[in-house]
Amino acid sequence: MTQVEGAVFYDRSSWGRIQVSDADRLNFLHNQSTNTFNLRKPGEGCDTVFVTSTARTIDLATAYILEDSVILLVSPGLTEKLMKFLDRYIFFADKVKLADITAETQTVSVLGSKSHDIVKELGAAELIAQPYGTHCLVDGIRIAVGSGLATEGYTLISDRAIDLTSKLKDLGATEIDDQAWNQLRVEQGRPMPGTELTDDYNPLEAGLWHTISWNKGCYIGQETIARLDAYNGVKQNLWGIKLNQAVEPGTVVSIADEKVGKITSVVDSIGLAYIRTKAGGAGLQTDLGEIVALPYLTREKQN
Known part of the structure; x- marks a missing residue:
């Protein structure tokens, strides 16, 4: 397997970002996906799978719990499908709002043995050694534990006005392209929609x-x-x-x-x-x- 030495980063801005807000947001997500949400606190996060009524996989998503909303990081090309899927289960009395915030935000993952140094330089040293999904906001950048792969690292989400690419390069990280990311994800086994996550398979079969x-x-x-x-x-x-x-x-x-x-x-x-x-x-x-x-x-x- 390819080992990630130093620090590299991958632009995941093509991945979708859905904001789930209002008073019933945690109970709603708790009832619509495989992981637990109703007891989670702001600053926590987790991976969860959205499935059909017969447990066929729709998408593997990462959820970040904020003070007044939840941000779902979803696979490329699936934002609209998931928005429609979730909207079907919002009933009249439910206090839940969905918003596609993909266009105005960006996501970058930092991977490798030196990713902790990058996060420390960004001002989020308290995240080092914290549980997966733990996150905080520093200078407009939401920094979360977890790279999206098995490799150690972090995920950054911010408004597009912030030049994350230049900032990370200045801190010594090297950018990788789609091909390099895909090689890492296959070598490590992360399943993706359209290949491993389809109507033919459920989350147990997919190793989730x-x-x-x-x-x-x-x-x-x-x-x-x-x-x-x-x-x-x-x-x-x-x-x-x-x-x-x-x-x-x-x-x-x-x-x-x-x-x-x-x-x-x-x-x-x-x-x-x-x-x-x-x-x-x-x-x-x-x-x-x-x-x-x-x-x-x-x-x-x-x-």
Whole structure:
């Protein structure tokens, strides 16, 4: 796996930002996604998954709890879809407001072993070693723990009037492009909509157990997820695969001419693939290469 030495940053401004406000915002999000919200305090954050009523994945999002609102960082191209999805569940008496703030804001992720030094220089040293999603506002920049990948780092959100790129370069960080980010996300196993997160898969299959609260009550898709867990119903799992040949997404993974899975993403000699649970997991030898565990993916209850 590519290690991120020093500090690099990636412009995620193409990712969507939805502001959820008004008095019922936390209870509303608590009831619409996989993680817990109703007891969270300003300055906290978490990853959560929005799913259909049958627990098919719509998007993996990051939520930041503010004093009077919640900012949802969502995948590129999914803002409108998620806004419509959420709006369907706002009823007449609900005090919930949705706003697309993508155009007036920007998001940058800082990754690597020196990312802590960057954050210290920005004036947010108190965030170092804090839990994932913890955030604060410094000089108009909201700085949050977590890079969006398994690599240590931080996510910055601000108005577009602030020149984050120049500021980070002045502090010694190097910018990476879409290709480099995608390589990191495949090597680490972060699933994305359109490839690993589709109507064909649920969050358990996608290795997103860390985004699921098992202690809260009903939410959209909860019954299906609970049933899959209770009856060991996860029929396939997302894994890494060390490829022994060049392949394209969609390629079938086989063992002795028996189909056991399908490739979803490829970068160089590593890919992501859904593999049938009964076929096995890490260490499994297939016609396309060895199945390997990746750091972003989880397969056990986290809370």
